Amino acid sequence: MITWRRPSLRRMAGSPLLDDLRAALGDAAVLTDPDLLRMHERDEADLCAAGTPLVVTRPRSTEEVVAVVRAAARHGVPVVPQGARTGLAGAANAVDGAVVLSTVAMDRILEIDPVSRIAVVQPGVVNAALAGAVREHGLWYPPDPGSWESSTIGGNVATNAGGMCCVKYGVTTEYVLGLTVVLATGEVLRTGRRTAKGVAGYDLTRLFVGSEGTLGVITEITVSLRPAPAESLTLVAVFGSTAAAGTAVAGIAERGLSPSLLELLDRVHLAAIEAYRPMGLRTDAQALLLAAVDTGSRAAEDLARIAEVCEAAGADEVYAATDAAEAAALLQARRLAHPAMEKFAAGAFPGGNGGLVIDDVAVPRGSLAALLDGVARIAAECAVPIGVVGHAGDGNMHPNIVVDRADPASVERGRRAFDEIMRLGLELGGTCTGEHGVGLLKRDWLAREIGPVGVRVHQAIKAALDPDGLFNPGKML
Amino acid sequence: MITWRRPSLRRMAGSPLLDDLRAALGDAAVLTDPDLLRMHERDEADLCAAGTPLVVTRPRSTEEVVAVVRAAARHGVPVVPQGARTGLAGAANAVDGAVVLSTVAMDRILEIDPVSRIAVVQPGVVNAALAGAVREHGLWYPPDPGSWESSTIGGNVATNAGGMCCVKYGVTTEYVLGLTVVLATGEVLRTGRRTAKGVAGYDLTRLFVGSEGTLGVITEITVSLRPAPAESLTLVAVFGSTAAAGTAVAGIAERGLSPSLLELLDRVHLAAIEAYRPMGLRTDAQALLLAAVDTGSRAAEDLARIAEVCEAAGADEVYAATDAAEAAALLQARRLAHPAMEKFAAGAFPGGNGGLVIDDVAVPRGSLAALLDGVARIAAECAVPIGVVGHAGDGNMHPNIVVDRADPASVERGRRAFDEIMRLGLELGGTCTGEHGVGLLKRDWLAREIGPVGVRVHQAIKAALDPDGLFNPGKML
Numbered sequence: 042m043i044t045w046r047r048p049s050l051r052r053m054a055g056s057p058l059l060d061d062l063r064a065a066l067g068d069a070a071v072l073t074d075p076d077l078l079r080m081h082e083r084d085e086a087d088l089c090a091a092g093t094p095l096v097v098t099r100p101r102s103t104e105e106v107v108a109v110v111r112a113a114a115r116h117g118v119p120v121v122p123q124g125a126r127t128g129l130a131g132a133a134n135a136v137d138g139a140v141v142l143s144t145v146a147m148d149r150i151l152e153i154d155p156v157s158r159i160a161v162v163q164p165g166v167v168n169a170a171l172a173g174a175v176r177e178h179g180l181w182y183p184p185d186p187g188s189w190e191s192s193t194i195g196g197n198v199a200t201n202a203g204g205m206c207c208v209k210y211g212v213t214t215e216y217v218l219g220l221t222v223v224l225a226t227g228e229v230l231r232t233g234r235r236t237a238k239g240v241a242g243y244d245l246t247r248l249f250v251g252s253e254g255t256l257g258v259i260t261e262i263t264v265s266l267r268p269a270p271a272e273s274l275t276l277v278a279v280f281g282s283t284a285a286a287g288t289a290v291a292g293i294a295e296r297g298l299s300p301s302l303l304e305l306l307d308r309v310h311l312a313a314i315e316a317y318r319p320m321g322l323r324t325d326a327q328a329l330l331l332a333a334v335d336t337g338s339r340a341a342e343d344l345a346r347i348a349e350v351c352e353a354a355g356a357d358e359v360y361a362a363t364d365a366a367e368a369a370a371l372l373q374a375r376r377l378a379h380p381a382m383e384k385f386a387a388g389a390f391p392g393g394n395g396g397l398v399i400d401d402v403a404v405p406r407g408s409l410a411a412l413l414d415g416v417a418r419i420a421a422e423c424a425v426p427i428g429v430v431g432h433a434g435d436g437n438m439h440p441n442i443v444v445d446r447a448d449p450a451s452v453e454r455g456r457r458a459f460d461e462i463m464r465l466g467l468e469l470g471g472t473c474t475g476e477h478g479v480g481l482l483k484r485d486w487l488a489r490e491i492g493p494v495g496v497r498v499h500q501a502i503k504a505a506l507d508p509d510g511l512f513n514p515g516k517m518l
Numbered sequence: 519m520i521t522w523r524r525p526s527l528r529r530m531a532g533s534p535l536l537d538d539l540r541a542a543l544g545d546a547a548v549l550t551d552p553d554l555l556r557m558h559e560r561d562e563a564d565l566c567a568a569g570t571p572l573v574v575t576r577p578r579s580t581e582e583v584v585a586v587v588r589a590a591a592r593h594g595v596p597v598v599p600q601g602a603r604t605g606l607a608g609a610a611n612a613v614d615g616a617v618v619l620s621t622v623a624m625d626r627i628l629e630i631d632p633v634s635r636i637a638v639v640q641p642g643v644v645n646a647a648l649a650g651a652v653r654e655h656g657l658w659y660p661p662d663p664g665s666w667e668s669s670t671i672g673g674n675v676a677t678n679a680g681g682m683c684c685v686k687y688g689v690t691t692e693y694v695l696g697l698t699v700v701l702a703t704g705e706v707l708r709t710g711r712r713t714a715k716g717v718a719g720y721d722l723t724r725l726f727v728g729s730e731g732t733l734g735v736i737t738e739i740t741v742s743l744r745p746a747p748a749e750s751l752t753l754v755a756v757f758g759s760t761a762a763a764g765t766a767v768a769g770i771a772e773r774g775l776s777p778s779l780l781e782l783l784d785r786v787h788l789a790a791i792e793a794y795r796p797m798g799l800r801t802d803a804q805a806l807l808l809a810a811v812d813t814g815s816r817a818a819e820d821l822a823r824i825a826e827v828c829e830a831a832g833a834d835e836v837y838a839a840t841d842a843a844e845a846a847a848l849l850q851a852r853r854l855a856h857p858a859m860e861k862f863a864a865g866a867f868p869g870g871n872g873g874l875v876i877d878d879v880a881v882p883r884g885s886l887a888a889l890l891d892g893v894a895r896i897a898a899e900c901a902v903p904i905g906v907v908g909h910a911g912d913g914n915m916h917p918n919i920v921v922d923r924a925d926p927a928s929v930e931r932g933r934r935a936f937d938e939i940m941r942l943g944l945e946l947g948g949t950c951t952g953e954h955g956v957g958l959l960k961r962d963w964l965a966r967e968i969g970p971v972g973v974r975v976h977q978a979i980k981a982a983l984d985p986d987g988l989f990n991p992g993k994m995l
Contacts, residue, residue, distance in 0.1 A: 156768045156884035157913075179774050201717045212715055214724075215692065228971045236880040237912040238689055239949035240678045240728050241956060241967050242976055242994065247691075247724040251717050268774035291633045297656050297745035338815040403713040407633035435714040436634075472716035479718060490718050494705045498983065499720055505982035506975065517719065 058116040058140070062098055065108035070146065072097040081123060081141045082134065087398050088456070089131030089481040094121065094139045099146040103221055103229060103260040106142065110258060110511070111227040113140045119514045122254035124164065124196025127188035129399055130480030132200060132253040132516050139514075142258055144195045150174050151261070158266045159218060159235055164195020164259050171264075180266040183210040186476070187379055195259050201251030203476030205375070208434035209301045209335075210267070212476065214250040221261035222249055225507040235263055248502070253478055254513040256506045273301055273335040274344045275368035278351035279326040279358040283307055283417065283429065286328040287410025289354035290433045293332070293347055294406050300347060300434055302333035302372075307413075309385075309428030310378050310441075317381035320374055326357065328413075330433060331375055333368070378430045386443045389426065394447035398455050402466035403437040403475030415465040416440045423458040425451070437475035463489075479517045487517065535593040535617070539575055542585035547623065549574040558600060558618045559611065564875050565933070566608030566958040571598065571616045576623040580698055580706060580737040583619065587735060587988070588704040590617045596991045599731035601641065601673025604665035606876055607957030609677060609730040609993050616991075619735060621672045627651050628738070635743045636695060636712055641672020641736050648741075657743040660687040663953070664856055672736050678728030680953030682852070685911035686778045686812075687744070689953065691727040698738035699726055702984040712740055725979070730955055731990040733983045750778055750812040751821045752845035755828035756803040756835040760784055760894065760906065763805040764887025766831035767910045770809070770824055771883050777824060777911060779810035779849075784890075786862075786905030786918075787855050794858035797851055803834065805890075807910060808852055810845070855907045863920045866903065871924035875932050879943035880914040880952030892942040893917045900935040902928070914952030956994045964994065 062071045072078070073096050083091035095118065100106045113120045122142045123133045135141055147163035150171060154160070155178045162171055168189040172182050185204035186192055192202070198220070203212045219233025233239070233246035249256055280286040286305055293300065306314070306329045315322045323329065330351060334343040348359045362368035382397055389395035404412045413429060416438070420427040431438035440462050444455035463473050463486045473479075473486035488496050499518055503510075539548045549555070550573050560568035572595065577583045590597045599619045600610045612618055624640035627648060631637070632655045639648055645666040649659050662681035663669055669679070675697070680689045696710025710716070710723035726733055757763040763782055770777065783791070783806045792799045800806065807828065811820040825836045839845035859874055866872035881889045890906060893915075897904040908915035917939050921932035940950050940963045950956075950963035965973050976995055980987075 154882070154884065156772050157882040158771060159882070201721075203715055203717075207715060211692075212717075214721065215688075224971070224975070228974075230971045230975055231969065232972070234880075234949045235882045235947050236914070236949050236952065237883065238680055238684060238880050238909070238914045238952040240680075240689075240953055241949045241951050241960075241964050242972065243729055243733075243979060244678075244691065244721075244724045244727065245972070245975060247721045248979075250721060252720055256720075268776060294635060295633050299745060337813065403711075403715050405631070405634040405636070405712050406714065407631065432715070437713070437715050470712050472711045472713050472718045474718050475713065475715040476717055483718075487718050492708065494701070494707045495709070495719065495722070497705075498701070498707055498722060501982040502720060502725075502979060505978040 058112055058118055059096060061112040062096065062109060065112065066098060066100055066105055070099040070101070072099070081143065084126040084128035084131060084133040086129050086131040086480060086482050087396065089134055091134040092137030092139065094135040094141040097141040097143055099143050101146045103223065106223045106258050106260050107227050107229065109140060109142055110223050110225065114225060114227065114511055120258070120511055121513050122199065122258050124193035124199070125191050127192040128196065128200055128478065128480065129401070130478040130482040132478055132480030134481060136514060144193060147260065153178055155180060157235060159263055160266060161261065161263050162194050163261060164193060166194045168192050168194060168197055175266050176269065179269055181269045182216065182264060182266055184213045184216060187376065194262055198250050198259055198262055199252065199254050200478045203432065203437065205302050205304060205432060208303050208432060209299050214247055216264045217246055217250050217262060218265050219263040220246050220249055220259050222257040222259050224257045225509065225511045230257065233263065251478070253480060253517050255503060255516055256512065270301065270335045271337040273333040273368070274340045275331065275333045275362040275371055276344055276348055277360055277371060278330040278356040279323050280328040280330070280356050283328040283413035284410040285355040286330050286433065287413050289330060289351045289356065290409050291407050292350040292354055296346060296350055298343055298346055300332045301335040302331065303434030304331040304375050305429070305431060305433035306331070306375065306378060307429040309426060310382060310430045313381040313385035313428065314374050314377050317384055318377060320370060322374060331371055382428055382441050389443050390445040392447055394445055396444055396446045398442040398444060398459055400440045400442065400459055400462055401474050401477035402440065402462055402471055403435060404466055404469040404471035406436045408469040408471065409433060409436050411469055412438060412465065416462060419458050419461045419465065423454045423461065425454045425458050427458060435475065436471070481516060484517065535589055535595055536573060538589040539573060539586060542589065543575060543577055543582055547576040547578070549576070558620065561603040561605035561608060561610040563606050563608040563957060563959050564873065566611055568611040569614030569616065571612040571618040574618040574620055576620050578623045580700065583700045583735050583737050584704050584706065586617060586619055587700050587702065591702060591704065591988055597735070597988055598990050599676065599735050601670035601676070602668050604669040605673065605677055605955065605957065606878070607955040607959040609955055609957030611958060613991060621670060624737065630655055632657060634712060636740055637743060638738065638740050639671050640738060641670060643671045645669055645671060645674055652743050653746065656746055658746045659693065659741060659743055661690045661693055664853065671739055675727050675736055675739055676729065676731050677955045680909065680914065682779050682781060682909060685780050685909060686776050691724055693741045694723055694727050694739060695742050696740035697723050697726055697736050699734040699736050701734050702986065702988045707734065710740065728955070730957060730993050732980060732993050733989060747778065747812045748814040750810040750845070751817045752808065752810045752839040752848055753821055753825055754837055754848060755807040755833040756800050757805040757807070757833050760805040760890035761887040762832040763807050763910065764890050766807060766828045766833065767886050768884050769827040769831055773823060773827060775820055775824055777809045778812040779808065780911030781808040781852050782906070782908060782910035783808070783852065783855060784906040786903065787859060787907045790858040790862035790905065791851050791854050794861055795854060797847060799851060808848055859905055859918050866920050867922040869924050871922055873921055873923045875919040875921060875936055877917045877919065877936055877939055878951050878954035879917065879939055879948055880912060881943055881946040881948035883913045885946040885948065886910060886913050888946055889915060889942065893939060896935050896938045896942065900931045900938065902931045902935050904935060912952065913948070958993060961994065
């Protein structure tokens with residue numbers, strides 16, 4: 042291994058591509074340290090292949106991104122864009138010998154305009170940093186993926202990230218007005234606008250949003266902002282079955298209510314969170330709904346109507362948070378679902394090799410109960426523990442499958458459950474990914490969902506913008 | 519003329535393309551009557567070229583659209599999709615010898631689902647028909663272009679139509695979840711989803727929204743719906759200068775207020791409306807702002823804050839509508855702006871040859887006052903009357919230029935004013951079209967706005983999806 046690595050490194054150190062990159066960016070922004078290369082191999086997705094990049098670059102401007110893209114194109118080496126690598130579909134995974142283009146050094150908020158309610162940012166700005174900066178102007182950047190304290194706006198845009206507020210306020214794409222993108226030719230494309238409305242040409246902005254780095258490198262983002270919302274009121278409803286919780290969600294929509302948050306935690310997650318950080322959650326419940334409303338002076342009335350619907354759907358208990366601190370604690374419990382479940386999975390098997398396969402499926406709201414029932418059936422059939430958590434109000438669930446990595450049979454059963462959940466989601470009129478994206482993890486399921494005509498159109502657009510397959514090869518398609 | 523037309527018609531009657539179309543659709547859906555052909559030459563845009571189609575087809579289903587597209591492709595004849603032809607940019611104008619594909623016979627609402635809050639419609643459904651049908655379920659389809667009582671959802675989607683409610687609720691594209699599209703190959707593409715969220719692949723749905731029939735023929739549309747909004751409260755503010763009204767609009771945004779409607783009418787429009795249908799509007803004012811809020815029990819407070827901002831910006835008078843009837847009358851006055859201005863223009867010159875060139879420009883909200891000032895300056899410099907009306911809250915204005923069609927010098931001055939307004943809009947960081955689209959009217963200005971790289975990307979996408987230029991040739995690009 043050592044004898045292989047040394048000459049390889051020496052060769053790389055003197056490679057014309059690295060020379061070009063160093064000349065353009067300076068040595069400090071061109072990383073070839075093997076530990077750093079390994080660190081940039083993958084995002085947080087499971088079950089996905091990853092390779093070792095040749096180099097990690099950290100350009101600081103659109104011009105430097107152009108230099109990286111031009112150099113890579115000249116040498117025929119693929120470019121893999123990366124943000125904070127918090128993705129859950131492998132879309133940021135490197136391939137062997139690639140140039141990783143990390144946006145972390147492009148982390149400046151360039152403008153906040155409270156009258157036009159827009160901000161202009163570089164892609165490496167962390168979601169929480171933007172949210173905090175606009176809050177000082179009484180403004181709000183709503184998209185709040187689970188990773189919001191570490192993930193970047195560039196990554197959020199590339200994956201069209203969702204979050205908890207989406208049920209009322211929509212996902213990332215609703216907030217992207219315009220982009221600067223470096224194309225495979227090295228040309229700089231400016232899409233979109235700074236205005237509230239605009240219909241000048243094809244909606245290229247939204248073609249790039251969610252394209253997972255396969256069409257170009259986003260180097261500047263104009264987002265729209267909202268006024269800060271009114272304070273919210275929160276309730277918890279505890280159910281004896283997940284299907285009853287699903288029925289409540291459908292009823293809330295049917296009654297014309299628009300909660301600002303409507304999340305579901307199942308029994309597995311409740312137990313995991315309570316074990317991870319005890320806070321008195323009802324671990325005897327089969328499902329818990331967490332709902333919030335931010336309708337100002339109408340909020341108490343709206344919350345009461347949601348409570349009514351939950352009771353009519355068979356909730357064992359419904360209680361409102363008595364104050365903001367209790368509401369924040371409940372929200373925090375929801376935010377702990379992921380680390381708590383990781384810890385639960387790690388300890389689920391002797392030897393400590395337990396792990397989590399995180400799935401992501403969305404169905405029309407009316408089919409949520411059927412999805413939850415179906416996941417329970419699949420867990421039993423495949424003999425794997427599956428916990429379900431997610432954005433119930435959007436019909437967007439994360440079935441989290443617990444497998445023993447030391448046991449190939451357990452991993453195989455987990456994969457089978459994963460596929461069965463995808464199949465069920467599509468049967469229910471849903472999609473194979475509500476917010477995590479396709480990446481490497483769901484290429485086959487994307488193809489099934491969109492069919493051969495859809496695949497051909499995707500390929501045609503990819504070929505039109507990146508004919509040589511320079512950007513993020515193997516992802517999505 | 520007659521001797522030319524007769525043999526030509528005879529030739530068409532026996533053309534293999536017409537035979538194919540009649541075989542597929544039946545005679546009644548394949549129209550060649552010269553009067554009907556002339557009726558389908560153009561939409562409502564001015565200054566745009568139009569040709570006489572060979573035939574107007576009225577398919578009733580996706581399958582029949584496939585048959586029309588396949589037949590036209592086989593015979594190398596272009597296809598021009600048309601809805602109600604209420605567009606204002608010439609995007610629906612026919613070219614000589616084309617197959618017009620009218621969607622008016624595809625006018626069925628296929629599904630309304632109150633739990634998932636979606637509707638599925640054929641493209642020929644009139645906006646008002648959908649709005650009315652979902653209202654019976656307590657639901658709301660917000661996009662409300664001025665043409666909403668006659669324009670079709672298909673046309674609204676193809677042009678990404680705006681309207682008055684967009685200032686709070688967004689434009690058409692925010693409500694389109696999925697599409698069925700017939701491609702130039704005759705293949706049927708299904709894009710998007712029925713779920714609230716979804717990130718499976720490129721956002722093809724929004725690539726087709728606003729593409730003005732240049733990429734495919736939309737044959738089915740899944741839209742998302744909202745619960746019906748709370749009743750709104752309305753106020754009127756009268757200003758001694760348009761710039762003061764612009765300042766008020768910026769102040770309303772800056773104070774974090776989100777009116778559900780924020781429209782501006784200038785002196786020219788106030789006089790035109792009062793002449794068209796007298797209703798006691800203050801015709802001595804330079805500008806009138808019409809604002810509404812639908813924030814439920816907070817509405818009165820929000821309206822008072824808007825009134826305060828208007829007064830601080832120098833409003834001469836601010837008054838709230840005393841009841842729903844008065845509010846409706848004010849809204850009706852705004853909706854009459856277009857016909858009233860048409861009538862005013864028609865009578866503005868001796869001989870009755872006056873006409874209106876309708877423009878559409880959007881700037882960042884903070885630049886609205888500068889836009890209004892600039893338009894007044896351009897009107898003086900070009901010596902043409904220009905009235906301004908529009909969606910002030912979005913920074914989206916319609917400068918309406920009055921010209922004497924019998925006087926080439928007047929028309930020329932009008933064109934110059936039109937171009938100067940476009941130039942000003944771009945200088946102010948705006949877009950050449952906020953909601954009317956590019957069509958034929960603004961191809962040159964689109965190219966200026968998006969630049970050569972943007973044009974090349976547009977061309978590459980057009981070529982990827984419609985390599986032979988079958989669909990709507992000459993539009994947008």
